[in-house]
Amino acid sequence: MPNRVYISFLRLPLLIRILLIALLVFLVFGISIHFVEPKTFPSIFDGIWWAIITGTTVGYGDYVPHSLLGRFIALILILLGAGIVSSYFGTLAAAAVTKQDALSEGKIAFKGEGHIIIIGWNERSRELIDKITRSTSPQMVVLIDETLEANPVHSKFVHFIQGKGHVDETITKSNISVAEKVLITADRGNDELQADMNSILTLLTIKGLCSKVKCIVEILTAEQVVNALRAGADEVIQSNKLTSVFMVNSLHSNGDGLLSDFVHQLQESRLSANTVNENEMGKTFIEVCHHHLKEGSLVMGIKRGEETILNPSHSLRIEKHDLLLIFK
Structure with a gap:
């Protein structure tokens, strides 16, 4: 004894x-x-x-x-x-x-919930984290990266985990089961195809551990978009395609930079898809627009099934399952 x-x-x-x-x-x-x-x-x-x-x-x-x-x-x-x-x-x-x-050094597991997980440290994730943590209602961010030796962001709203995103142990440390969303950024240090393969592998790891969490994946090559969707991506961001849109707009504009100004406004505001309430069902698009303008928001279009319609006909009737694309 x-x-x-x-x-x-x-x-x-x-x-x-x-x-x-x-x-x-x-x-x-x-x-x-x-x-x-x-x-x-x-x-x-x-x-x-x-x-x-x-x-x-x-x-x-x-x-x-x-x-x-x-x-x-x-x-x-x-x-x-x-x-x-x-x-x-x-x-x-x-x-x-x-x-x-x-x-x-990123060796401690995260214990909170309702957080956003960002995988990959680069200029895009740096700017995104800065905007999230500096907003009026900051949200907790878990940053996962294998190249960093220490947390690059000095904020109480950022928890750093050092490790590879496609390893179960690393993802488990982020408390993935109670996370709100996951953003997988592309590693531009590799060639585009290899970067997309790593992103899809990370996506498969996350969905294998927690299939219900919403995953947003950055894909560089158009050919891998379908594979990312097959792997369970809830949303795919084609950053190269967005860049080409900017370039084309700049080539065909008079140097006014309207698209850049519009995107800058998006950084300060939010574009969201809202469900239609009972009072809006059956009304025309222009009637719904007038109602939201009085509340200080702009309706830019609707999402009907898989189709997104920007600036539809004013006489278009709003249906029950439509989503209103609102710019606040």
Whole structure:
């Protein structure tokens, strides 16, 4: 039985072991001084109080042993207690520093929920994280990257995890089961096809661990869009296609940069797809537009099934399952 208790004690964390030893020392010396000098220390509590104050080198002086044996006990307590207490606080400080370093280096698992997971560190994810954390209602972001050695963003709303996105252990650390969304960015350090293969592999890993989480994937080559959808992507962003749209618009414009200005406005506002309420069903598109304009939002079009219609006919009737594309 004693051997089992000793083994159980050794399995405790070092900080807990030192604390238990310190409490035992204070208890033993506090009880001892009470029996050695009962007049000076009327109760066991007074003895324990004196032992704690003396062992921690605070020394209030409210209780002082007068006998030779009592002073000898105090001397041993000072020597023993100072070592134990300093070891305890030293270990506590070391543990705090170690945990802080592990957190910065991406070795600590995330425990929250309702967060956004961003996989891959690049200029796009940097700007996105900056906008999310600086908004009026910032949301927690978990950044996963294998190339970084420490968290690149100094914000309490960003938790960094170091590792490969297609490894189960790394994804599990992000608490994927209770995440709101996942954004997989393309690694432009590789060739485009290899970058898309890595993104799709990461997507398969995530969907294998949690199929219900919404995944947005950046794909560079048009040929791999269908494979990303087959792998379970809820939304595919073709960044190269978006870039080509900007270039074509710039070539055919008079240098006014209207598309760039429009996208800049999107950065400050949000385009969302809202379900139609009962009052809007059966009304014309222009009637719904007027209603939302009074509320300070602009209806740009509708999404009907798989079809997205921008600026539809004003006489188009809104149906039950339509989604309104609203710019706020």
